[in-house]
Structures are given as C-alpha cells and as structure tokens.
Amino acid sequence: MNLRTKLLIGYLIFVAALVVLGGWSAWHLLEMGGVSRNILANNYDSVVAAQGMRESLDRQGSTVLFALLGHLEPALTKLAEERKRFDRHFQRVANNITEPAEPGIIESIHRDRDTYYQQVDRFLAQRKASRRVTPTGPGAQATAAFDPGGRFIRLEAFLHQLQSDLDNLIQVNQRAMVAKSEAAAGVARRWFLTTLVFAGSLVVAGGGLAAFLANRIVRPLRELGATMAGLAGGDLEAKAQVDSRDEVGILAAGFNSMAERIRQLRRSDLGKLLVAQQTTEAAIDSLYNPVIVTDAQGGVTKLNPAAEEIFGPEKENIGKPVGEIAHDSRIALAVSETLSSQRPVAGEGAASVLALVAGGSEHAFRLRTTPMRDDEGRLLGAVTLLEDITHLREIDRIKSDFIATASHELRTPLTSVQMTVHLLLEEAAGALTEKQHEVLEACREDCDRLEKLMRDLLDLSKIEAGETAPRLxxxxxxxxxxxxxxxxxxxxxxxxxxxxxxxxxxxxxxxxxxxxxxxxxxxxxxxxxxxxxxxxxxxxxxxxxxxxxxxxxxxxxxxxxxxxxxxxxxxxxxxxxxxxxxxxxxxxxxxxxxxxxxxxxxxxxxxxxxxxxxxxxxxxxxxxxxxxxxx
Known part of the structure; x- marks a missing residue:
C-alpha cells in the first residue's frame, strides 16, 4: 500500500465520522423541531382562539349595554358581527381537542353560549317592543325604567359563567404547554448528552487512528532522517533500514544507492580534491593583496597572510561574520550586497577608498567583491579582494601637489598681466587703435580663461587632497x-x-x-x-x-x-x-x-x-x- 492510499483511507474515515455525526445531529434537530411544532399546533392555537372568544364576549356585553342606552339598531348589527367572530373561534377550538379535559369544557362553553344568546335575544326583543323608557325619578325608579325586571343584571351572571368557561379552557392549554415544554427540555438535554458522548467517542477513535497512521508514516521518515544526519556528519557507512513498500521505502532505497555512490566517489576522488584544495589555498596565500573568503551566509572561511596582517590570525576569525572582523563597514556592506544580488561589487572614486593599517603603516585599498558559484550556478560564497593602491594614491598626490604649486606660482604673474591689459584697454598709456583694442580684448579673454583654468585646478587639487571637505x-x-x-x-x-x-x-x-x-x-x-x-x-x-x-x-x-x-x-x-x-x-x-x-x-x-x-x-x-x- 503506497503512502497516498494510507493518507486517503485516513481522510475517508474522518470524513465518514463527520458525516455520521452530522446526520445524527440533524436527525435530533428535526425531532426537536417536531416537538416545538406540536406545542404550537396542539395548544397555542386553542389559547389564541379562547382569547379571541373572550374578547368577542366582552364586546357583546358592551353591545347589550349600548342597546340598553337606546341605540338598538347599531347594537343589533354589532352583536351579529361579534357572534360570528365568537362562533368562528369556537369552531377552531372544537376542531383542535388535544387535552383530556377539553371536551367537557367545550361542551360547557357550547351550552352556556346558547343560554347567553337566548337571554340576550329576549332582552333585546323586550327592548325593541318598549323602544324607549325615560327615567322619571332618582334611584331605583330610574334603574327600573332602564332595566325593567332586572334582566340586564341577570345577563351579567350568564356572561360571567361563559367567561369562566373560557378561562378554564385557557388554563388547561397553558398548563399543557408548560408540561410539554418541560418534557421537550428533558428530551433536548438527553439528546445533547447522547450527542456529546457520541462526538467524544468519534474524537477519541479519530485521535487513535491519527496517531496510528502518523506513527506508520513518520517512523520510517524519522529513521531515514537519522540515517541522513549520520551521513552528513561523516558516517559514510550509514544505511537506512526501512522495509515499507510505499514512497518512503522507495526514497530509502534511493538514499542507500546515493550513499553507496558517495562512498565510491569519496574513495576515488578524495586525493584529487585534497590536491585541488591545497592548490587553491596556496594560490590565495601567495597573493600580495589581502583576500577574504566568506560563505553564503557571510561567515569568514579563509584569510590569506596579507589579510591576516590587517584582520588578525585566520584561526581566530574562521566562522565569524565578516562585519565582526572588518575594520570598515563598507567591507561588510559590499559582501552583503554581493551575496544578495549575486553580482560583483567594486568601489570606485576617492570616497570609496579604504584606509587600513597593514604592517604598522596605513595603506589605501580599493574594494572588489565577487560571488563564488559551483558548476550548476548555486551560490557558494564571496571573495573580497582589497587592492593596494597606496602607490597610486601617492603618485596622484604628487601630481595634485605639482598642479597646485604650478597654479599658485602662475597666479601672481597672471594677475600682473591681467592688470596691465586692463590698464592698456583703459588707455592709461595712451590712445589705442582699433586693431590694438581687438588684440588686447583677445588677450584679456585668454587671461580670464587661464585664470579660470588655474582656479579649477586649485579647487580640484584641494578637493582630492581633502582640504575642502564638504560641510554637510x-x-x-x-x-x-x-x-x-x-x-x-x-x-x-x-x-x-x-x-x-x-x-x-x-x-x-x-x-x-x-x-x-x-x-x-x-x-x-x-x-x-x-x-x-x-x-x-x-x-x-x-x-x-x-x-x-x-x-x-x-x-x-x-x-x-x-x-x-x-x-x-x-x-x-x-x-x-x-x-x-x-x-x-x-x-x-x-x-x-x-x-x-x-x-x-x-x-x-x-x-x-x-x-x-x-x-x-x-x-x-x-x-x-x-x-x-x-x-
């Protein structure tokens, strides 16, 4: 079985566990939804309908009182509407019997409703026959005139009985809703604990499976890594002991073949490599100019004797960052730029000349850094050459001194010539002909040009000598x-x-x-x-x-x-x-x-x-x- 199949099986098992857990949770959620819907359908609708009947009944009582006050025709119209509304709500309750006590209550509501309707109809018929009675005295006589025989007061008793029936219906359904809600909460808690246990079991099983698969995959890799570390440390006899037939086994077999090839090459080419290394080191050591060799991270790997005179013994500096041993930050900057850009870096101009002490005296060096690459173009490090240009600087100094001295010595006679030409042009020595004036003007222009040349030479020599350093x-x-x-x-x-x-x-x-x-x-x-x-x-x-x-x-x-x-x-x-x-x-x-x-x-x-x-x-x-x- 290859590594891909092992990983795929592990992933499929996890996916299957997730699917089972998701299905289990979805099923329980559907069950809880059904319980909630039953509560709403079975009891909530009855409560709403009972409250609607109670509101309609209250309005019917107000309508009877309205008729008692003499507004009979509007009262009859309103009463017919409220009775239809009451009967509509009653029909909803009668068709939604869900509790054992509901049939008796509904029968009582039906009976009391019919009785109340009959009493109201008689009362209204009497009022319609008499149409209107005007009170003629205070107290009981006024009340008797408006309610002869006390029928309205008896209607209130029938109304209260019907309202009591409706209150009983609401209480029965509310108690049922509370009981069902508590039962649903218990079921939800039980399902939650069951789901939690089920999920925990899947996690434990998944963790065990993951640990098993990881060990089967990582153990050969760990053994192969240990063998590679041994080979890198110089143990050329190291051999990977991996028996699996997957990709790791194929990799281990390839590694063993490579290690065998390295052993063969080491035995055959070791002498040649040593000779080449010694030749390279001898060539570097024989150079008159200081040479610093660094690895790809900027650590010092080689100093020739000329460099040791500046930076100290090679043994003390091997492995140190070049910036730690360099006396000038420009050396470290050049090495860093060469390694990052993989291109040669060379300092040009007077400002890039390094002044370093070598052999007890100060020398001037020009910095040149070049990247080192292998046959495949991979970066190995950098070689930094400090070209000693002390003698060139001295020659340049002598030249600048000569130019400065010559310019200074020529300045005095040139000033005299300029003054003489100026006086002649001003005709201090007599009148000039046009031709003489032209000759003297040309002479003055040449003197001005010569003066500018000497001034530029003096300025350049001062700048190169550092006498006119810029005030930054x-x-x-x-x-x-x-x-x-x-x-x-x-x-x-x-x-x-x-x-x-x-x-x-x-x-x-x-x-x-x-x-x-x-x-x-x-x-x-x-x-x-x-x-x-x-x-x-x-x-x-x-x-x-x-x-x-x-x-x-x-x-x-x-x-x-x-x-x-x-x-x-x-x-x-x-x-x-x-x-x-x-x-x-x-x-x-x-x-x-x-x-x-x-x-x-x-x-x-x-x-x-x-x-x-x-x-x-x-x-x-x-x-x-x-x-x-x-x-």
Missing amino acids: LPVNASELILAAGEAFRTQVESKGVTLTVDAPVELPIVLADRAQIERVISNLVSNALRNTDPGGRIHITAVRRAGHVAVSVADSGHGIPPEYLPSIFDKFVRVPGAPSGGAGLGLAISKSIVEAHGGQIVVQSTVGHGTTFTFTLRVTGESAALSPARA
Whole structure:
C-alpha cells in the first residue's frame, strides 16, 4: 500500500465520522423541531382562539349595554358581527381537542353560549317592543325604567359563567404547554448528552487512528532522517533500514544507492580534491593583496597572510561574520550586497577608498567583491579582494601637489598681466587703435580663461587632497535645486533655450554643502547650455530613491558619442566637435564633490538626442556609510 492510499483511507474515515455525526445531529434537530411544532399546533392555537372568544364576549356585553342606552339598531348589527367572530373561534377550538379535559369544557362553553344568546335575544326583543323608557325619578325608579325586571343584571351572571368557561379552557392549554415544554427540555438535554458522548467517542477513535497512521508514516521518515544526519556528519557507512513498500521505502532505497555512490566517489576522488584544495589555498596565500573568503551566509572561511596582517590570525576569525572582523563597514556592506544580488561589487572614486593599517603603516585599498558559484550556478560564497593602491594614491598626490604649486606660482604673474591689459584697454598709456583694442580684448579673454583654468585646478587639487571637505548640513532639497536652477534662467533663455525645474516640495531634507552642490548644478547646466542649440530645452528634475535624492540635468543637445562616456569624468577630457568654453575640468570637479558627499554621478547620452547627468544626495538620517558601487 503506497503512502497516498494510507493518507486517503485516513481522510475517508474522518470524513465518514463527520458525516455520521452530522446526520445524527440533524436527525435530533428535526425531532426537536417536531416537538416545538406540536406545542404550537396542539395548544397555542386553542389559547389564541379562547382569547379571541373572550374578547368577542366582552364586546357583546358592551353591545347589550349600548342597546340598553337606546341605540338598538347599531347594537343589533354589532352583536351579529361579534357572534360570528365568537362562533368562528369556537369552531377552531372544537376542531383542535388535544387535552383530556377539553371536551367537557367545550361542551360547557357550547351550552352556556346558547343560554347567553337566548337571554340576550329576549332582552333585546323586550327592548325593541318598549323602544324607549325615560327615567322619571332618582334611584331605583330610574334603574327600573332602564332595566325593567332586572334582566340586564341577570345577563351579567350568564356572561360571567361563559367567561369562566373560557378561562378554564385557557388554563388547561397553558398548563399543557408548560408540561410539554418541560418534557421537550428533558428530551433536548438527553439528546445533547447522547450527542456529546457520541462526538467524544468519534474524537477519541479519530485521535487513535491519527496517531496510528502518523506513527506508520513518520517512523520510517524519522529513521531515514537519522540515517541522513549520520551521513552528513561523516558516517559514510550509514544505511537506512526501512522495509515499507510505499514512497518512503522507495526514497530509502534511493538514499542507500546515493550513499553507496558517495562512498565510491569519496574513495576515488578524495586525493584529487585534497590536491585541488591545497592548490587553491596556496594560490590565495601567495597573493600580495589581502583576500577574504566568506560563505553564503557571510561567515569568514579563509584569510590569506596579507589579510591576516590587517584582520588578525585566520584561526581566530574562521566562522565569524565578516562585519565582526572588518575594520570598515563598507567591507561588510559590499559582501552583503554581493551575496544578495549575486553580482560583483567594486568601489570606485576617492570616497570609496579604504584606509587600513597593514604592517604598522596605513595603506589605501580599493574594494572588489565577487560571488563564488559551483558548476550548476548555486551560490557558494564571496571573495573580497582589497587592492593596494597606496602607490597610486601617492603618485596622484604628487601630481595634485605639482598642479597646485604650478597654479599658485602662475597666479601672481597672471594677475600682473591681467592688470596691465586692463590698464592698456583703459588707455592709461595712451590712445589705442582699433586693431590694438581687438588684440588686447583677445588677450584679456585668454587671461580670464587661464585664470579660470588655474582656479579649477586649485579647487580640484584641494578637493582630492581633502582640504575642502564638504560641510554637510541638513538642506531642503527642493529649495536648493529650485534656487540653483532659477539662477540660470536669464542666461539660458537669452540663448533661446527653454529651462524647466521640477523639484517637488515633498522632497526630504538632504545632507549637503549648499555652495558645493550649487557648483555641481552650475557646471552641469553650463555644459548643457553650451551643447544645446536655440529652440532646445534643459530640464532639471529631482526624485527620491531609496534613501537618496536623485537630481538630473537633461538637455536636448548634441549628445556624447558612446566611446567617450567611460572617460567623460576624467580631467581635461573634451569631446571632439563640442563647442569650446571649458578646459574639461568641470565634470571632474563635479564628480569629486558628489563622491565627497557620499553620492554617485552617472551619465546617459544618445548622439543627436541629448544628454542626462544624474547625481545623488543622501537623505538626513540615513546611514553615513558609503555603499560600494556595482561593477
């Protein structure tokens, strides 16, 4: 019998028990309904009819009194209606005899009704003959004039007798209803207890059956699980002892075959695996740069000697989370992002350089993390390489120092030249010819361009050296972007270009140096203006993205050829054929400022359709740690 059949039989038994219990309960409910209907049909109808007769009888008494007062014709009409009503109710009672005492009471009502009717008819006939008697004196004479012979008073006696008969009929049926209700309550209690016992028996039987089936199904699985645990723990001789012929037995047989195959592979490939492992570890240990190997959960599994100089001995760190041993949170963030996205992560730019102590001195490292996968693409872990770029940083520092020194030394003679040109243009040394004026104007423009170049070089060298670190303060992103954009509106529109700024007021507060970010926007808008023909447009937008505000400057200009996009942020890069007006430092300065703010700047462009530069600013309250950029 297979596992499916066992489970199906168990479920069918439970369903059958539920059906039996439901049928039993439904049958008892129907019986209780029948009892309730009998009470209503047998006694309640008689009570209602008796009350109707009593009300009709009261109205007949009032009608006789009405006739006594002289209103004979209306009284006769009303009396005929009430007698019909009384007789209709009486007929219902006579046709619904359910109690032993009812026949005698009904016979008494019939007899007393006929007597009362006869007395009333005689009284009314007498009144009709006399028509009207006017009282002439007080007291007994007045009463005798209205009721000669005292017939009305005798009618009251017959009326009370008939009412007493009706009261007896109501009491008999009410007592019967109470007795039947108590009997029905007793039956209901007895049926409730019987149903409760029956349901309890089904529950106990079902629980026993469930335990039996569960044990038959789970016991082989438990034994198979114990065998699998033994195999996982290194007991390659473990074998599942399951004799059932269902799916569990088939699974156990397959597991035993797999275990045998593993034993064979272990005996044949163990040596090769050991050699491969030793070769891999030797290759990692021989690397000059620090290497951290982590498993799929972020736990450290390997540190090469270069990494041990930074993070400590490998034996002390094996199994620890990488965030626990890393001296910089960006390492743990890079590993976490690589494991979650299963894509390489690499830090780019000055802001992503790690400063770590190795061998007693501080070194600069560039972070690169790559996921590890097996032949089937399953994630095994991650490899983190810390590329030592200390020598490159030193070369870059020397270059920046040289540029800063050269710019500073050139600034004084350049200032003298600018002043001299200005004096000559003001004709302080004498009148100038038109040709001389043109030459001096060109010279002044070149001096201004040279001064801007030196100023940009000095600013860039200070930013790269960290001398002009941004003063990060909470800034309203919407106000910052609107103010920076509106400052260019006159200049942009004077060239025939449309400028639009879209910065919603609900943008969050960002951490930024207002002056530096305004310079970034100024550089991007200036570039867009130089490359956009009249009739074009420049669009500045800002949106929130996962803890950052992304600011974009898009134009409908000439665009950037694809081969220049990777190097567009390098120093002195200029696209051939682009309008002149800059030295190629504006984008480099913008990139350095954005990265110093903990953000990123990217470019998208299509030749002939325009260019879009986008940079990000961190929202206040977000983590100040810099997330590594994806490769």
